[in-house]
Amino acid sequence: MMKRKSSLLVFLVLTALVVSSASAYVLLSPRRTWDSAVNITVDSRGNSTITDSDGGGTAVVNAITSNSAWNGAGTGTRVTAQRGSVAGWRLGDGVVMLNFRDPEHACNGSCLAATFTGYYTSRGDGTMRITDADIVTNTRNPLTSAREADGCSGEYYVEGIMVHEVGHVLGLAHSNVSGATMYPTVSACNNGPAAIKADDKAAIQDLY
Numbered sequence: 454m455m456k457r458k459s460s461l462l463v464f465l466v467l468t469a470l471v472v473s474s475a476s477a478y479v480l481l482s483p484r485r486t487w488d489s490a491v492n493i494t495v496d497s498r499g500n501s502t503i504t505d506s507d508g509g510g511t512a513v514v515n516a517i518t519s520n521s522a523w524n525g526a527g528t529g530t531r532v533t534a535q536r537g538s539v540a541g542w543r544l545g546d547g548v549v550m551l552n553f554r555d556p557e558h559a560c561n562g563s564c565l566a567a568t569f570t571g572y573y574t575s576r577g578d579g580t581m582r583i584t585d586a587d588i589v590t591n592t593r594n595p596l597t598s599a600r601e602a603d604g605c606s607g608e609y610y611v612e613g614i615m616v617h618e619v620g621h622v623l624g625l626a627h628s629n630v631s632g633a634t635m636y637p638t639v640s641a642c643n644n645g646p647a648a649i650k651a652d653d654k655a656a657i658q659d660l661y
């Protein structure tokens with residue numbers, strides 16, 4: 454599941470989808486949840502295109518744990534995070550990491566970031582437990598953070614991108630509601646997805 458830059462091609466594909474489905478959030482299939490708050494290690498190397506004090510690390514930690522994001526949806530603390538090393542990066546190991554690079558070579562072209570969501574197990578009662586999820590970032594796209602002093606020009610806000618990706622970590626798929634955090638595309642210099650919208654809130658309240 455990935456967040457892409459807006460492009461004509463992507464827009465046309467999405468229009469076809471919207472016509473054939475209701476406008477609302479979508480959960481990952483099969484439906485699945487974490488047992489407790491997910492802890493995310495945010496790559497302390499940062500992203501080289503983000504010229505705040507630490508390459509976006511603190512900006513991302515603050516954004517994904519903010520009450521404007523998933524922790525403010527009325528379902529308790531869903532996400533904790535801290536900057537740290539991703540040297541032990543491995544998919545499926547139960548250690549949730551946000552990598553500012555892409556060791557899996559999974560996120561190319563217009564992809565801004567992507568989340569590996571394929572790790573879950575049955576609880577034995579008909580429900581599914583998420584056991585791991587990891588986020589990678591395309592280093593070829595210029596990113597910025599709201600903590601950068603020089604404003605935004607042709608860049609993509611890392612806060613909005615990563616609140617979207619953490620939505621995937623928590624069990625959400627893409628919404629077809631334009632402007633929702635879980636909408637699959639974002640324009641340059643639009644940090645709107647950093648704050649979840651009513652559709653996103655309904656999704657997380659459905660799951661948790």
Ligand SMILES: [Zn+2]
Nearest residue numbers: 454455456637
């Ligand atoms: Zn996505």
